[in-house]
Amino acid sequence: MPPTPTDPRWRLGIDVGGTFTDLVAVPAGGTRHDLSRVIAHKVPSTPADPARAVITGLRHLLAQGIGGADVVAVTHGTTLGLNAILQRRGARVALLTSRGHRDMLHIGRARLPRSFDLHARPPRAVVPRERVVEIDVRLTPRGGTVHEPTDVGYAEARDRLAALDVQAVAVSLIGGYAGAATERALAERLAADLGVPVTAAAVVWPEAGEYERTTVAVLDAQIRPLMTAYLTTLRDRLADLGLAAPLFISTSNGGSMSLSSALQRPIDTVLSGPAAGVAAASRLWPGVDLVTIDMGGTSSDIGVLRGGRPVLTTTATIGDHPLTMPVVEVSAIGAGGGSVIWADDSGAETALRVGPASVGADPGPAAYGAGGLEPALTDAYVHAGIVDAAAFLGGAMQLDARAAATALARPATAVDVDGTTPALAVVDGAFRTATAGMAARVRTVLARHGEVPERFTFVAFGGAGGTHAAMLADALGVRRVIVPATAGTFCALGAAVTPVRRDFVASVRVPVTPGNERGSSDDHAGTTGAREISRIAADLTAEAVGWLESQGSGRAGEVSVTADARYTGQPTSLTVELTTHDVDGAAAPVDLAAADIRAAFAAAHTRHYGFADDDAVVQIDAVRVAVTGAAQELHPGDAVHRLARRPGRDVWIGRRWIRAEVLEPVLADPAGHPDRTPRARAVSGPAVVEKADTSVLVPPGWTVSVTESGDLHLVRTEQQEVADAVGPR
Structure with a gap:
């Protein structure tokens, strides 16, 4: 919906994903956010230069009539730091630690990566031994000094660090968590002498446990040059667009922080993307037990909320490395719209697999028509009729259904065709495989908290979340699924409305x-x-x-x-x-x-x-x-949505073609929709609800209803009441 003169101030949220970059503008006037007037937009991500997609999307938002001076805040969620750590593309880092503890990162916790595998190789240390420098400084657990730093000892350590030609340094002393002043003084002195950023572990995260604390400091140092370059460049490019509003960065604990804080503590941002969606669910459905399913182009991220509050963890890992800072507990599985469907012939029998590899944004699924030859889940959705090739992204992007079918036939050696076409057999196998993998991960996540899926309501978002949510819910016995009004850009919405x-x-x-x-x-x-x-x-x-x-x-x-x-x-x-x-x-x-x-x-x-x-x-x-x-109150606004009928189509569900209704959430006032007669708020499946940013499958045995604010509630027909435990929003 375009802005009006009554919307003088806006908050912008940005979420950069592996396939798409999502942007939203939320009215920020008064004491509440009017969610009925949210403007959302998606653009293909540009992995080589993530800021390019951000600027392209922002230009589109500003073209909707939002003035640069009307924007009061921009909040940006990014996985740039996370990807740099996972792909080992971070800065060349050295570690300064207490004498006698050079092997701290290599010893770790002396645990086997896999139980009973005596031949398992230990994880690779985050800093190689040749770039660990020792100094005669050690602190007591109460902050006292066992060995004071001397000028001679400092000069020796500084010269050794300088000879390593590093781009950043981490300082972590034994007992340093209790004596932050000593580490901070060393870090400031080294930064001035070496001319590189220096992270003091006791400043970033002063918690006992030298291995974990040192790892956090090194990871922070690894991504600091990269994040500094990216965020400062982004700030300048925002200014070039006329956006002088303060820039905030989403954080891993479900909040956000100012640009200056993020530059000082980039480690706080590494898991920010998935956390923003969980935080948004917490704001919209307080007090409800939820499982969030964020299914994007590359992966599916699973989060848990108990009583409407995100579950946090201090035992997260990034690759092989522990992250002991509190972060929203999100478990990822490599099953997204861009996940590759492939035949695995490494075993006794050829098996169909989905992911973890992804076709990414370029070339993308075969249906994108950009030269991609490998089939992805998006191709399966298109061939099954769940996603309309002519209406993808609200018609802004035309998909090639023939290319999708051709690509899907390639891994058919891994499935039993059994009277159907090879492509449709692969579609069946891909849906079952992806659903089984996600279901197993949801059960595992909930079991850690002594919970079972049946007690929770699913909140499905991301470009493919609503498309796959009912299949996953059926596999787990879950009765209710919510697909937010801004499902395809939900993490960007979370970034926009989440407080520091x-x-x-x-x-x-x-x-x-x-x-x-x-x-x-x-x-x-x-x-x-x-x-x-x-x-x-x-x-x-x-x-x-x-x-x-x-x-x-x-x-x-x-x-x-x-x-x-x-x-x-x-x-x-x-x-x-x-x-x-x-x-x-x-x-x-x-x-x-x-x-x-x-x-x-x-x-x-x-x-x-x-x-x-x-x-x-x-x-x-x-x-x-x-x-x-x-935080400002989130308000559904005055708009009232209903489900409108569009021409139906055949959809491949359960190994057969079924005629499905095609629905679209529209405002109750049918003006501007003369060919779309508004329906009642609840419709029985089979149906597909088409939105500008996602397609929602409603299988047989399910009903779908739309709340006044545009959220979709899917309920299994054995329980006819519509999400009483959640209520309308």
């Missing part, structure tokens, strides 16, 4: 004993216990509020305090929620009672393990604070 957020941590060793009260004299650790945890939490809160003010998006927000806790003697800890409170430019005091800490941990331990020990000492290993900026 950052996590802070302090490693501690604080026992909380049974019977202790706040500040009681029988606390055997003296200043430890609840009073010590409260003090640390207050310090982190003050730091968090200071950072929030620096972001330029207001002083109001929310602070949540959690702790990593375990019973003494246990090898691993659980993250326990302690308190949440609002802030408005000042850090409120944090006052925690020992009884409350123990009760919170007992509840978490019972949920996770099935029991709690009231007599055991609870040990706190880390205190965490997360600050989130204030």
